[in-house]
Amino acid sequence: MSKKYLFFFCILLSLHLDAQIARDSVLKIGYAGSKPFVMADDQAKGIAPDIWKEIAFNAGLNYKFKPYASISEGIVAVQSGELNALIGPITINSERATNVSFSQPFFDTEMGILAPIMEQSLWDRIEPLFSLNFLIAVLSFMLLLTFVGLMFWLVEGRKYPEDYGHKPSKGIGSGIWLALVTMTTVGYGDMAPKTTAGRVVIGSWMIISLIMATSFIAGIATTLSLTGQSEKTITQLGQLEGKKVAVPNYKKMLENFKAVGGIPITVDHVEDGYTLLVEGKVDALVYDIVPLTYLINTEPNPDFKLSKRNINPQHYGFVFPLNSELRHTVNLELLRLKESSEIDQIITGYVQ
Incomplete structure (x- = not known):
């Protein structure tokens, strides 16, 4: 009986020692990404490091930070076993998940568009009046006016050629x-229908022209009003056709921009894209809304x-090697931080 107790005691002691060794071992944690998720210094500051510090404190983990120039380099380090985890604004996607594992998302975001403000010129305001649709509408109206004039001449002109x-x-x-005189309700009095057929034609034309003139003028006013309110500044995806756009190197996003006719130029950091925008080398910068706001x-x-x-909603998580035991601990602590709203408080501290 004593041998059985001794056996179980040894097993429990072994498990305790393994857990203690795992807890006392120093984890190698890499970090990479853009501000404010990761600050570009050796102090490991930013949203992602602050969240990790809370996780490590609550779980009793020892760790050492190591910066990386880009997320792609950090992921390679995780794959090679150089790191136990990589933290930062790392997009969770199927392509990456084939080689590494992810924590549950700690942040859900969407994209923003940063572009130079473009003021409208006089031509921009009146250009709709020279559009193909507008010219077709004017031509159609002139043809209808000619047809009505022909009808007047057929029912009145041949009887009263002197008029x-x-x-x-x-x-x-x-x-x-x-x-024209009837449509505009000017009523010069120089001409008037004298036959019953002429009165029927002109009476019908009065009603039709009233509706047409009102709709036509309202259409012009609406077009000019909307043109005056709109701006040339790029604010949506449809305006990127033929434009050079700085974007993060995400496969799905690159496909979307190419689909709308945009010319994507990939950047590793939001600061790189902003530099290209300021220098006029790109027409717009599309990036995660949080770094852009910061x-x-x-x-x-x-x-x-x-x-x-x-545009392309993103889910950010931490990266671990495949079959990492650390991932479960991190996921559990992330849930607790979310439930206590501590993650929201950390993010608010960087982006008001």
């Missing part, structure tokens, strides 16, 4: 003039406008 003229061209022209808050620039758009 409409003896030639068809002059008669139809007089009919068009009567149609950038605009720390380096205000009245020449740029930030637009929040639901």
Whole structure:
């Protein structure tokens, strides 16, 4: 009986020692990414390091930070066994998940568009009046006016040539003039229908022209009003056709930009994209809304406008080697931090 107790005691002691060794061992934690998730210094500051510090404190983990120039380099280090984990704004996707494992998301985000503010010129405001659709509408109206003038001449002009003229061209022209005068309700009194058929035609035209003129003028006013309110500044995905855009190196995002005719230029950090934008080498910068907001808050620039758009929503998590036992501990602590709203408080501390 004593041998059985001794056997179980040895097993429990072994498990305790293994757990203690695992807890006392120093974990190698890499970090990479853009501000404010990771600050570019050796102090390991930012949203991701602060979240990890809370996790490590609650779980009793010993660790040592190591910075990496890019997330891709850090992931390679995790794959090779150089790191126990990589933290930062790391997008969870299927391509990466084939080689490494992820924690549950600690942050869900969406993209923003940062672009120079473009003021409208006079031509930009009146350009819709020279569009193909507008010209077709004007041409259609002129054809209808000619048809009504022809009808006036057919029912009135041949009976009263002294009013409409003896030639068809002059008669139809007089009919068009009567149609215009009637439509605009000017009523010069120089011409008026004398036959019953003429009164029917002009009465019908009064009703039709009233509706048409009102709709036509309202359409012009609406077009000019919307043109005046709109701006040339790039604020949505559809405006990126033929434009050079600095974007993170995400496969799905690159495919989306190519689909709308954009010319994506990949950058590793939001600061790199911002430099290209300031230097005029790209027309817009599309990046995670949090780093963009942080950038605009720390380096205000009245020449740029930030637009929040639901483009490729991203889920950020921490990276671990495949079959990592550490991942379960981190996931458990992440859940607790989410439930206590501590993650939200950390993020708010960097981005108001």
